[in-house]
Amino acid sequence: MPITETATQFTFKAVRTSEDKEAFRQLPFRIYRDDPNWIPHIRQEIEAVFDPSQNTFYTHGQADRWIMRDVTGQVVGRVAAFINERKAHTFNQPTGGLGFFECIDDQEAAFALFDHCRAWLAERGMEAMDGPVNFGENNKYWGLITENYDLKPYYGQNYNPEYYVRFFEEYGFQVYFNQYIFHKLFVTPLPEVFQRRSDRIKSQPQYAIRTYEKSKPLKYARDFMEIYNDAWQTHDNFKAMTEQQALNLLKQIKPVVDELLLHFVYYEDSPIAFMVALPNINRLYEKVGDNMNLWGKLKFLFYQKTTDVRDCYGVAFGVKQKYQMRGIEGLIFDNLREVCWNEKEQRHKYDTYIVTWVGDFNPKMVRVMEALGCERVRTMATYRKLFDENAEFERSPII
Numbered sequence: 001m002p003i004t005e006t007a008t009q010f011t012f013k014a015v016r017t018s019e020d021k022e023a024f025r026q027l028p029f030r031i032y033r034d035d036p037n038w039i040p041h042i043r044q045e046i047e048a049v050f051d052p053s054q055n056t057f058y059t060h061g062q063a064d065r066w067i068m069r070d071v072t073g074q075v076v077g078r079v080a081a082f083i084n085e086r087k088a089h090t091f092n093q094p095t096g097g098l099g100f101f102e103c104i105d106d107q108e109a110a111f112a113l114f115d116h117c118r119a120w121l122a123e124r125g126m127e128a129m130d131g132p133v134n135f136g137e138n139n140k141y142w143g144l145i146t147e148n149y150d151l152k153p154y155y156g157q158n159y160n161p162e163y164y165v166r167f168f169e170e171y172g173f174q175v176y177f178n179q180y181i182f183h184k185l186f187v188t189p190l191p192e193v194f195q196r197r198s199d200r201i202k203s204q205p206q207y208a209i210r211t212y213e214k215s216k217p218l219k220y221a222r223d224f225m226e227i228y229n230d231a232w233q234t235h236d237n238f239k240a241m242t243e244q245q246a247l248n249l250l251k252q253i254k255p256v257v258d259e260l261l262l263h264f265v266y267y268e269d270s271p272i273a274f275m276v277a278l279p280n281i282n283r284l285y286e287k288v289g290d291n292m293n294l295w296g297k298l299k300f301l302f303y304q305k306t307t308d309v310r311d312c313y314g315v316a317f318g319v320k321q322k323y324q325m326r327g328i329e330g331l332i333f334d335n336l337r338e339v340c341w342n343e344k345e346q347r348h349k350y351d352t353y354i355v356t357w358v359g360d361f362n363p364k365m366v367r368v369m370e371a372l373g374c375e376r377v378r379t380m381a382t383y384r385k386l387f388d389e390n391a392e393f394e395r396s397p398i399i
Contacts, residue, residue, distance in 0.1 A: 010076070010112045012066045021047065023067045023075050025290070027102050031161065037152045038159055039282050040290040041141070046100070049135055050080070060085045063135045064120065065100060068113060077103040077110070081117040082135035083124055086239065091128070092394065093386060096121040098131030099141060103167065110167035118387060128386045130176060131168070132158060139315065139356065143179045143380035144168060151378055154313045154354050155282040157181075158380070173383035177396040180366060182355035182374035186337055186348035190330055191373050197327025198334040208269075209335050212262030214254065221246040223264055223271035224316075231318035234399065253315070256281050256304075260339045260349065261312055263332050265319075273319040273328045275336070279309040280354065313354035329368050361396040 015024050025043055032038035050065060052058035065080035082097040098117045103110045121129050134141040140156035146165050153159040190198065201207050212220055225246040232238050258279055265273035284303045288296055319328050333353075340349040355374055358365050370376070386393055 009071055010068050010109060012068050012116055015050070015065045015067060020067060024065065024078050024100075027067070027075055027078050031102055031104065032159075035161070037150065039153055039286050041156075042285065042292050043290045044292050049100075049141075055136060057082075057084060057135050061088075061135065062124070066116060068109065068116070070109070076106065077101075077113045079103075079113040079117055080135070081120045081129070082133070083121065083126060084135070088126065093127035093388070093391060094125055095128040095130055095384070096124070096126040097133040097135065098129050099133050099135065101132050101164070103164075105161070105163050107167060107170065110164075111171055114167075114171050114385070118385070122387060127388060127391070128384055130382055130384050131173065132160075133382060143357065143382050145378065146178075146381045147379035148377060152286070153282060154280050154311075154356065155278070155285070157282075157356070168383050171385065172389075173385045174393055175381045175395070176384035177382050178360040179357035179380040179382065180360065180369075180376050181357055181378035181380065182369045183377045184333070184353045184355070184372065184374040186340060186350055186353065188373055190334055190337075191371060194327065194330030194372060195334065198331045201327055201331050206268050207331075208266045209331060210264050210266070211339060212257065212259045212264070214257060214259060217247060217250050217254075220262075220264065221250050224250070224274055224276075227264075227271050227274050227318045227320055228316075230320040230322075231324075234321070253278060258312070258349075261336070263335055265328055265331065267323065272323045273332065275317050275332045276315040277312045277336075277353065278315055279350075280311045280313050281309070283307060283309045283311070310350055311352040311354060312350050314356050317355075325364075330372060333372060359396065362399050364399075 013020060015021055028040060048054040050063060061082060061084040063080060063082040067075050068077040070076045080100040088094050088096060103113055117129060132144055141158055143158055144164055145160050149162055222243055225241050225243050229240045256278055261277040263275045264271055284300055284307060287303050288299045342349055355369055357380060358369055
């Protein structure tokens with residue numbers, strides 16, 4: 001698709017000043033003002049994505065973002081483009097990213113935003129772009145909702161109106177991979193086959209399962225790193241995690257950690273699996289708003305103490321390759337249900353566990369989630385647009 005001529009009726013401004021940043025932040029409030037499910041992302045966290053002093057991806061990449069105005073001067077769109085040099089050249093076509101896309105319901109405006117990112121990326125040697133993605137890890141701000149718009153987003157999840165799908169697909173983006181969101185109710189018992197496996201593992205003294213202890217961050221950071229580096233080593237674009245990175249992750253989530261939601265499995269005292277989940281703090285941000293300044297932090301602490309958050313979401317899940325498909329997944333979910341049972345109130349501490357997303361490029365994990373009794377409740381997609389219309393499109397390889 002050639003770059004559209006309609007782009008001339010719009011003007012772009014790179015986000016540099018505080019006024020630009022505020023315009024970038026404000027547009028979603030106008031787009032979603034009548035949508036009761038939308039919850040804004042935290043402004044400080046979005047700004048951190050575009051701050052080289054806070055985002056380590058700038059050490060091996062580059063990014064820029066823009067607001068777009070129509071002929072009247074009104075902001076009608078925003079977008080960002082990124083290049084992650086560690087990943088861009090591992091594909092058949094060097095591939096950059098597009099993200100933080102928001103646009104009024106106007107296809108010409110949407111195409112102008114896409115064109116602008118495409119031109120910026122092409123000037124830097126890219127031949128394709130993925131979107132919507134993040135200039136960072138894929139656990140936040142990643143993917144476009146394509147199925148079920150009736151759920152409030154969990155913390156860090158992208159959210160979008162249905163008409164965005166039309167924009168992406170009519171421009172020529174194709175689904176690179178689908179992202180499945182699963183829910184599992186705590187009251188729902190494990191399927192019988194998983195319960196038997198869990199009971200069998202529990203009966204073997206070589207196995208032990210423990211919940212996280214905030215007082216021992218270094219121990220669990222090392223265990224997390226060891227499991228992660230084994231479990232993900234065959235994944236596309238794998239890069240080993242360092243001890244410091246693991247420690248930083250645990251420090252980052254410390255203010256909202258519920259120790260009952262972090263589980264580690266050991267075999268003869270060697271770490272073999274983990275599950276990291278957190279209370280769905282979007283239930284709090286929905287009340288606090290998008291500004292985590294001092295007043296916002298005080299409000300957050302107040303609502304954290306006074307709000308009964310009834311759902312939690314998975315941040316990371318990993319099993320060393322040698323121990324996969326042995327029932328460890330069921331063991332963790334079984335233990336999660338047990339430790340979250342409140343005997344006094346005769347109910348679980350949480351109602352719902354959200355599996356944030358599982359890519360369709362990982363059919364083994366999709367089958368595990370389904371076999372565990374998890375219900376697929378939402379589909380998101382990571383799209384790819386090839387700049388050469390004659391180039392062969394390939395979906396994400398199966399792992």
